[in-house]
Amino acid sequence: MVCLVVAGGLLTSGAAEASPAFEYQSLDGFGNNRLHPDRGKAGTGYLRLTAANYADGIGTPFTGPSARYISNRVFNDAGQRLSSARGTSQWATAWGQFVDHTFAKLVPGQMVQPPRIPYDNNDPMESFRSDLPFVPFGRSKEVAGTGVGTPREQVNSLGSHIDAFAVYGSANRLEWMREGPVDGDMSNNGAKLLMPGGNLPRRDARGDITTAPPMDDAAGRMAGNGMVAGDDRANENTGLLAVQTLFAREHNRIVDLLPKSLPEEEKFQIARRVVIATQQYITYNEFLPALGVHLRPYRGYDPNVNPTVSNEFATVGYRGAHSLVHDDIRLKVPASRYTAAQLDALRARGVGVKAAGNELELELALPASQAPFNPGLFEDLRLGPVLQGLGRFPAGAGDELMGELVRSAPLSAQGQTAIFDITAIDIERGRDHGMPNYQQLRAAYGLSPKTSFRAVTGEPTESFPADPQLTPGKEIDDPDALDFIRLRDKNGREVQPGSDLAVGGERRTTTAARLKALYGGDISKLDAFVGVVAEPKAPGSEFGELQTAIWRKQFEALRDGDRFYHGNDPVLATIKHKYGIDYRQNLGDVIAANTDVPRYTLAASVFRCSSF
Template identity: 25%
Template structure:
C-alpha cells in the first residue's frame, strides 16, 4: 500500500508538473527555447509536497535539474515563485548520471602519476630559465604588488597542476569522459596531490580560525584560504580541463579588449537612490570573500606576457601562465601608444576539496567566509603581523589620529617625505583611497570595541580581548551585509526566496552539507557588477554649505592614499561618499577603469572590463545563456536586446551563445526592487545563502550550532549594528557631526536626511551586555 501511494504521488507530480528534458548539448551549449510557463507562474498547480524526500528550492540551487533524463518536478516555493523538487543538492550530476557512471581504473591514475610529475618538472624548469627582464618586478608595478607571495599557495598550486595534468592524460587515453570530468564523477580515483587535512581540536573553539579551517566538522577545510572556488555550473574548457573555451563556431572568442571597446560605454547614469558608499562597501566586501592568487615566476615576480614595446613576447620567452589580451592596431585608445598587448596572468589552481582528479579549479587566497579577512588577514602569520598590544590592531598614530599601520611594500606611487602607504589584512587596501578609508573605519572599530571590553572585563588578557572584539566586529559586519547592503542590491523578495532575510532571533538554517565556498561565477562575474558603478571622479563636500569643495580624479587616488594624513580629509570624503550618487549598473564603465586602471604614472593603464572578461574565460565560465537557462529563463538572441545593443553585440560575438557571462549580466534589466538583472541577482543570492547556511560561526546561529554563539540579548543588541553607527563612532568628528541613518542611500533622499550622531535614528550597541559573568 505504501509503495502504491508513493508511485501515485510521483505520477501525479510528473503529470501536474511538466518539466523539460533536454539533451546535454541542448542543455548546456545549443540553441534552445524554454516555454514561457517554465519561468512564469503556471496555471496548473505544481507539487505541494516533493516526492522522494526532495526539497523545493530555487532552480539555481539544483543545477542538475537541467541534465538529460533528470525528473525533477516543479514545486511552489511560495505563492509567487516556482522551484524544483531537488534530490541532488548543489551536485552537477543528476540521479541517472550517478546510476550509469563508469568505473575509473585506479591503475590508470597511478600510471599517469610519473608523467604528470615530469610535466610539472619541465614547466618549472622553463620557469627558472625565463630571463629576469621578462618578469614584472613587484616594486615597480602597483597592480601586481597586491598579489602577495605565499609559499603555501605555490605548493598547493603545484598540486592543483598535477591533478589537472593527470586529468588531461586520462582524457587523452579515453580513461575518463568529458561527462566524468564535467560532473565530478571521478570520486573513485585518488588525486596525485592532496594537502594534509587541518588539525582541529576535539572541542571546537569559541572563535573562528583566522585561516577558515575547522568550521565544518565533516569537511574541516571547506571555506579555508588557499582552497578552490566552487561552481554554479560545470566549466566550459575547450579541452574539458583548463583551456579557454571556443566560440560556438569552434574559432577563438573575440579579444576581450575588442568586446570592452564595443560594449562598455563611457557614460554616466547616476543612481537616484544609492550613493558612492554603497559601491565602495561592495568593493570592500568582495575583498573579504575573494582574492585570486596569480601564478608567479621562480624569482617571485608576476610574469610579463608583453614586451617593453607593447607587443606580445615571443612564445619561447613567455611564462606558461600567460594569457595576454590582444589589442587591435586600430584601438581608439591604446593605438596611439602602439600598444598591442595587455598583460594577463592566469590564476593558480587548487586541488578539489575531496582530492580527486578533475578539471581546473582556481585558488582563493582569502577565506571564503564573511569574516573580515581583509582586516584581520587570512593566515596566522599575517594576522600576527597586524596585532598590537592589549588586544588591539596595530595602527599609525598621526598627530592624534589613528590610521592604518604603514607598510614597507613599494606599491604606492609617491615616496616623498610625508607620503604614506598602508598595511591591512589584504594587500589590495591601497587600490583606491575610498577603499583605504573603509579599512581605516573597521580598524578603528576593532580598537574602540577592544578598549571598551578591556574596561568592562578587566580580568581578560589581551588574547581574549582581541578575539572577543574580532567576534563582535565580524557580527556587526555580517549584520550590515544582510540587513542593509544586500536588500538594496537584490531586493527583499529575493532575500526571502533564498531564506537570507535576517531573523528576529537565532537562525535555523545552518546545513553542514552546504559548502560555503565562493563560486567562480560570483568571484569572476556577478560580484564584479560594481565596476560599472564607479564614477571617474570623487567629490568632497563642504558640510556647512553643502557645496562641492574639491573634485578628485579617480585614477589619481589609486595607490595614493597619503591624503588621509590631511586632518580634515577623512571626514570630508565620508561626507562626500554619503552625498555623491553612484552610477547605475549597466554596460558602462568609466575611462578611469577602462583606460587608466593602475596607470602607475604612465599615460595609460589597464582595461578592467577586458580583464574581467578574460578572467571569466580563465575560470572556464560557461556562456551567459547557459546561466539564463539554469534559472529558467529563455536564452537571449541578439534581437532580444535593443537595436543598438544588438548591433554592438553582433559586431564582436559570432553568436548569442558566445556572450560572456559578465557582459550578459550587465545588459539585463534590473529586477523589481533590485539593481541587477535576474541572472546576476540569483548568482549573488545563491552565494550569500551558501555563506550563511554553510558557516557554523555565522553570528545568527544559536548555541546548538555555533561554538561561539552570542546570548539572545547580545544577539538582539548586535542586530542594531549599522554602517552609519560605525561611521559616527570612528570618524574624526572634525567636520562630520551628522550622518544619514542609511549609509548606503543618498543623503538628499527624502527620509534619509543626516541626523546628529547621537540621534536614536542611529542606535548604538550597548557593550555592557558583553560583561562576562563570574561564576564562583
C-alpha cells in the same frame, strides 16, 4: 555565568577552543563546518556549479573578440556619467569591495605570452594611449593536479566566509598589525591594532620596512610605503581605504569598552567577534537590500550547505558590480571641514574643488588618475569627510557602462604607462576560468534562454540604424555609434549631455546591435560577463535577472553554511549581556561612533543617497 576565555598563539588553521563557551573562528576558515572542515578554507579551489567550459575540455581558454575591443564598444561610457536611478549611494561600491576582499581573491599566475588582451592605440574607438601593446593579464593559478587530466580549477586564496578577513588578514600579517612585539607568538600582543594618529599604519611604522607585510601597489606611486591592513589590496582606492580604516578603529573602540582586567588576547578576540558580526549584519541588512538583492528568510545554520565561493559568482556575478563604479569618486562635505590652505593642498594633488550650490558645502572630485594607491591623499582628506561624503553622491547606474576608474586607469612604471582595463580583464578572466557562455550560465541558475541579442538587453532592435552620422557597414568601429541622443533624469525628464543628473539614455546605436556585430550574430558565443551586465535591471534591483540570481544564491550559501553567522552565534548575546556591546549597528552608527561625524548628519541608511 559564562566565562569568555580564548587561546593565544598564531592561529592559522583550526578553531581554538579554550572554553566550550567561546570557540572562535580560525583565520583561514578551517573548521567552520565540523563535518567538512576544509569547506571554505583559504587556499582551496572555488566551487564550480557548471561544467568547466574550455576549448579542449581541460584548460585551454576559448577565444573570442578581443576583450579591449569589446570594452571600447560596449562598456565605454564616452564620458557621460549615468547614476543609480534608485538613489543607491557610492557606499555600494566601497562596501562591496570591502566584502569582496574578505572572501575572494584569485592567485595570479604568470603573464600570458603572447598577450591575451591586445591594446591598439590606432583603434578608432580608443581614447587613451598606452606605451604597451597589451593590457597586463596573467592566468589564475590552478589547483594542484588540475588542468592536465581533469579540467583546470582555480585557487581562492581567502576563506569563503564573511569574517572581516580584510581587517585582520593572515596570522603573520595580523601579528605585525597588533600592538606589541613581532616574535611569532601572538599571545604576548596587545588587544588593539596599530593605528598611529587614528590611521592604518604605514609599512615603515615599526622601523624596518623590509619586514612589514607587503601591500599591493599596482600604480607604483607608494614607494613601498602603503598603509597596512588585513588584505593587501587596501590601498586600491580612497573609498576602500576609508572603510578599512573605519573597521580597524571600530575594533579598537570595542577593546576600549571592555574591562581592563581582561587578558589582552581575550579582549582582542571579543572585539574581533563583534567586528565580524557587524560586517555580516550590515551586509545582510543594509548592503544587499539597498541593491535589491532579497534573500529567503534565515532558518538557521545548515551544515549541509557549502558556503564555498563559486567560480561563477567570483568570476562573473560579483565582477558585474564594477558597473556601479563611476569614473571618479565624489564627496560632498561641509565647507568648514577644510581650511583654505588644506583646499589648496588638495587641488595640488589633483582633486577638483567647487562649491556645492551654496557656501556651506563643498564638492570634491577625486579623479581616476589620483584615487588609486594614494594613501597620502586619503590622509589629507581625512577619514570623517570621506565616509560622510561617500553617502552624498549616487553610485553608477548598474548597467553595461563603466567609468574611467574601472575601464581605463593609467598605471605607470619604469617610464612607461599602461592602461589597466578591469572590464576587459573581467571578460578574459571568464575565458581563463572556463566559465560557461551566457546562455549556459542562465540555464545553470534556472533561467530561460534568450533567443536574440535584443532579448538579452531588452532593447527594441539589434540592427544598426540608417543614420548619416554612421559609416554604413562599419558602424561597429564608428565612434559616433556611442553618441547619446537622449538622456533622462530619475524622474524621466530629459537632461542635456554631460549632466550629472542623468540615470539613463539612448545611444545612436543599441547595445544589442553592437553585441550582434561583435559576436558575429551568434548568441551562443556571448561571454557570460558581457551578457550579465547588458541585461536590463530586474524589478527593484540594481542588477539584471541573472546577476541578481547569482548574488542571491551565493549570499544565501555564505549565510546558511556559516556556523559563526551572527544569527547562529550565542556568544554574541553573552558579550552584550556581560559588556553591553551589541554588534547590531548600521553603517551610519559605526561611522558616527568612530569619527567626528554626528549621526544626525548621515542618512538613516548611508547606502541611500541623501542628496540626489
